[in-house]
Amino acid sequence: MIGADALSGGAMQLIGSLLEQRTGQQIAANRAWRIETALKPVLRERGLPSLDALVGQLLGARTGELADQVVDVLLNQETSFFRDVAVHDQVAAAATAMQAEIGNRRLRIWSAGCSTGQEPLSLAMLFAEKAEGFPMPPEIVATDVSAAALARGRAGRYSQFEIQRGLPVRRMVEWFDTVDGEWVARPELVRRVQFRQQNLTADAPPPGKFDLILCRNVMLYFSLPLRRQVFDRLASAIRPGGLLVLGAGETVIGLTDHFTPSEAYRGFYRASGPAATTLAAAG
Amino acid sequence: MKTCLVVDDSKVIRKVARHILETLDFEVREAGDGREALDSCLATPPDVVLLDWNMPVMSGMDFLRALKNSGIEQRPKVVFCTTENGMAYIRAAIEAGADEYVMKPFDRETLESKLQIVGVA
16 A cells, blocks of 8 residues: 555656766665655655655756755765774775875875765874874865765764764764764864765766775665776776775676776775776676 | 673663673673672673763762772773763763763664774674
C-alpha cells in the first residue's frame, strides 16, 4: 500500500534524475526510501502537503533554488573527523616523504568531495601539529558540489555528535570553542583550508597541479562511465608521481591506467606519466 | 576479548552502555560509584573504564585521582562519559589523566570512535 506521502515511480525517477544530472550521484533502487525521508523536512519548511506537490513545483522550476535544496538534502554527506585513522597516518607519512622530494616548494593537497569539511579540517590539524619537515604548511584546497555543505565547512560549526566522531578530545579542546551548544573551529584552523564549490563530474578541477588528492567515498555513488571521466579529471589535476587516496571500498583497477596502486601506501594510487589513458572498454 | 568497566549510578545508562559494548565484543563489568569501581580495578584491572562524573560515595574525578595514586601496574584507559559538557570540565578531566571524553547523550558510533582512539576497539 502506498502511503499519503509516498512517491510514485515517475516522481521518484524525476528526483533521481535531477540528483544525477546535477551531481552524478545515483540512488540505488533499494535506497529509494532515502528520498522520502530526506525530503520530509523540505515539505515542512515550504508548507507543501505532499511529495507529489513538491515534484509539481520542481517541474515548474527545475533549475531554481528549490532544486538546489532538494539536491542538497539528497546528497550523501556522511563524513567524520579523522575518518580511518590509518589513512591519516599514511597521509602524514606520504606528505613528509613528498615534501622531502620537492624541497622548498609548498606541498599541495586537494580534498575532493569534502562534504561538511571534517576531512580538510582534520588535515589542517594534522599538519598544524606536524610542522617539522615542512618549510610551510601544505596548501589544502577542499571542494564539494553542495553549497550548503561548504558553508558548514567554512563556518567550521559542528554538533555535539559530529564533533565526537573521530576527533580525539585533546584536539577538540585545542582547535574548537563552544558557542550556543555547538562546537566551532577556531579561525586559525579554518584559515588553513580553501573551500571552493566544484562539481567533480562537470567542472574543471581547482587550478594547478596537486601532490596529493583525497577523493574518498565519492566514486561509489557514480556510474562506471562517470567514474572513468572523474578519474580523467583527477589525473589532469595531479602531478606525475602524485598520490590519489580513495575510500576503502573503491579502486582504480579496471577503470583507468592514470593511476596504479602504490607499493608504499595501502589504498593509495600513484599518478602515472602523461602517456596514461582511461580504459574505455573496461567494466 | 577486551574488558570494559562501566561506572555510572544510573542503571539505565549502564544497561544502554552494556548493550552497545557487547555489540562491540567487549566483556562488560558494572559499578554504581567510584568506590566500587576502584575496588573492581584493583582486584582485576579492565582494559578500559567508562566513567560518569557525578556519583554518590565517590565521584568520577575522585576515582580517577585514587586510581592514579593506587600504584596499579596495568592502569586501564579511562573514558569519561558524562553530561558535564562544558569546556572547563573537559579540560579538568584531561588534566586529571582521563584518556578520552564522551559527552552524553551518546550513540554507538561515538562510543566506538572514542574506544578506537584510546586503542581498545
